Amino acid sequence: MNSYKKTTADIWTGRKSNQELYLHEKISCIDIEKEELPKHQSIGFSFLGYACEEGVKRNLGRIGTASAPDIIRKMIAPLSNHLKNNAKLIDAGTIFCNENDLENIQSITSDKISQLIDNKYFNILLGGGHDLAYAHYNGIKRHYQNTTIGIINLDAHFDLRIPNDKGNSGTPFYQIAKENDRFKYLCLGIQEESNNKILFDTAHKFNVEYIKNTEFNIENTDRVSVVINNFIASVDHVYLTIDLDGFSSAYAPGVSAPSAFGFSPDIALRSIEQICKSNKLVSADIVELNPSYDIDNCTARLAARLVYYIMKYISSL
Template sequence: MSNFHFLTPGQPAIFKDQYVTKVTECIKAYQNGTKADFGLIGLPASKSSISPSFAADAPKTIRNVLNAYSTYSGEKNKDYKGTSIVDFGDVLIHPTNLEETTERLYLSVKEMLQTNSCNKFIMLGGDHSVSFPSIRAFGEYYGRVGVIQWDAHHDVRNLEDGGRTNGTPFRSLLEGGFLNGEDLTQIGIRDFANAREYHLYVKNKGVKVYTMDDVDRVGIVPIIQKEIERLSQKVDIIYLSVDMDVVDQAFAPGCPAIGSGGLTSRELLSSITAAADHPKVKAMDIVEIDPSKDIRDITSRLAAHAMLRFMYT
C-alpha cells in the first residue's frame, strides 16, 4: 500500500471529474482478437511534402488533444462513452526511401483491414501522399471505392517533375486504376491555388469538382448530401479524405499550404457530419497538419473535433 497522499508514481497528475469521460478513455491499443467500433492508425509520413513540413508529428499531436474532448454530445443529448476505439499505432516510416514508405503504408492499412476488428476506420496523416496507399488498400479490400476529398488543391500534379509527392495522390490513384474519375468528388477547391492544366485534367477524368464559389452559392451540406447519394449508387464504400488546408487559414493556421478564402471550421464539421451518417461511409483520413506551424494546437484540435463528428453520428 502506498505511503503517498498526493503522489501517483507512473501516472499523470491530472484532474479527474467523476462525471466526465474523455475520448482518450475509449481508446485501447490493438491486441490480437480485439473488436471495436472504430480503428485508428497513424500514417506519419511527410518527407514527400512539396513544402517543408513536420506533418509526420500530427498523429501524435491529434491523439494528445483528444483528451480535451468529452464523449457527451449536448446537441444530441447522448453520451458516446460506450463507443470503442482500437489504436493500431503508427506505421514505421523508412528514413530515406519514399517508395518503401509508400509500400509500408499500403501494407499496414491492408493488414489493419484484414484483422476484421472494426466497422469504420480513421487514418491520421502525415501529408496528403498517404491517401494514395491508404485508398488503394481500401479499394482492394472492399471493392469499388468512392472518395469525397476536402481540399484547396486538386492534388493531381504530374509525376515527371518530382515523383510521388503530397501533390500527386489522386493522380496516382487515377492513373493506377485504383479509382475511377467519376467516383471522386473534390470540395472546396480554392481560387488561385491550382494550375489550369490540373483543372482540365480532373474535368477530363470525370471528377466532380466543387469550388469555394460553389460552396458559397449552394452551401456545403447540400453538396455533400447530393454527392453521397450519387456515389452510394455506384460504389461499395465511401472514403472521406480531409486535407485540412481546405479550411481558411484563420481556422487552420497549422497547415503547410495555408490560404485565405477557405471553409470555416463550422462548415468543415457540419459537412463531415452530413457525410458520416451514410452507412457506406467507412473511412476518413485527416492530413496536412504541421504541429510546428500551429498556434495552441488550433488545427489539431479542429482535426480531433472532425474525428468526433465522423465517429459520433
C-alpha cells in the same frame, strides 16, 4: 530501422473520472504487429498515425507534418466520451518514414489499413502529408475488391499532379486514377488560384467532380448536399479524406499550404455528417497538419474535433 511503433499510453492523458467520461480513459494502445486486435460487439474505431513528410518535401511544401499524429492524439485525449458503452476504441500505433523511402512506407501503411479493416475496425488515419491518400486507398481496395470506391476529398487542391519519377503529396489521386478503371473522385473546396490550368484539365480528363471554395459554404448547403448525395449514390463505398489546408487559415493556420479563402467548419461538418450517415463510409483520414506553424494548437484542435464528430456520426447509425 523499424518503420512501425506502438503508441505509448502517456500520449493519452486528461482528467480522470474512472467512469470513462473522457476518450483517453476508453482507448487501448495496441501493437498490431505483435498483439491480437480486441474483438468488438458493435463498432470499433482505430487510430493509425502516418508520421511522414517526405511527400510534402518532394512537393516543395513546408516541413513539419511528421510530428502531427501525436499532437492530434493529445487534442483528442481530453474530449468527452459520448460513444456507446460497447464501442471499442484503439490506437494502432504509427508508421514512420525512414531514409526518405516514401514508397515503402505507403506499402506498409496499406498493409496495416487492410489488417484493421479485415478485423472490422473503422480506420481514422492521422497524417502526415496527403501522400497518405495513395496508401489509404490501396489498403481499402485490398479489402473491398471488385467494388467502386468513391473518394471524397475536402481540400483546396486536386492533388492530381503528374509524378516526376516519384510520387509526392500532390500526386496521390493522379496515381490512383492511372491505376484504377473505376476512379470516382469528388473534391469539395477547390480553389481556382491554387490549381493551375493543367490540373483543371487533368480533373476534367478523369471526370472529377468538384465544388469550388466560393460555392462550398453554408449558404449553398442545398446544392452541396445534392452533389454529395448523387456522388455517393454512384459508388459502393466511400473513402473520406480531409486536408486541413482546405479550411480558411483563420481556423487552420498550422498547415503546409495555408489559405485565407478556405472554407469554414460549418459547411465541412454538415458535409461530413451527410457522408458518415450514408452507410457507405468505410475509412477516413485527416492530413497536412503542420504543428510548427500552428497557433495555440488551434489547427490540431480542429482536427481532433473533426475526428470526434466522425466517430459520433458513425456510432449513431
